[in-house]
Amino acid sequence: MARRAAEVRGIREALAATLGVPPPTSMEMGEIHFTGRIAGFRILESQELPDGRWRAVVEVDLLGPSEKRETSINAVLTEYLQFRSGLVLSRQRCREHEARLQRDLEEAAEALRVPITQALQACRADLAVIDRALEDLETKAANRLTAITTTSSPVD
Secondary structure (H helix, E strand, C coil), rough: CCCHHHHHHCCCCCCCHHHHCCCCCHCCCCCCCCCEEEEEEEEEEEEEECCCCEEEEEEEEEEEECCCCCCHHHHHHHHHHHHHHHHHHHHHHHHHHHHHHHHHHHHHCHHHHHHHHHHHHHHHHHEEEEHHHHHHHHHHHHHHHHHHHCCCCCCC
């Protein structure tokens, strides 16, 4: 989740840089409005820092107000697979962490049981969020694919 947050923050900051406005983190209050659409983004680099935080370098493509972007099935599937693989990896790491916490809880002295139990509950809550995000991703990808195939079908 920290990795995904870094990537989203990177997208936000790349968008601000592309528009030539101050980065969102430097603004105390305000709104930015522009017409056009984000054509897409690429995560150029994503790495975990020694303190556990994540750093992401992102490139953003913009379309002007009059341009339209055809969404292809390949683009939807590529985006879906990228997000799904990230979520599945996060879920796998969370399950491994849950198993470690469960072992620690079984072996822990009474004084350590409360913090380990709290960490285990937080871990299980993270797993529930990841599972919900996977379900949402599946639904949205299916809806987008249905919309593409419906609009690209020949009319009789």
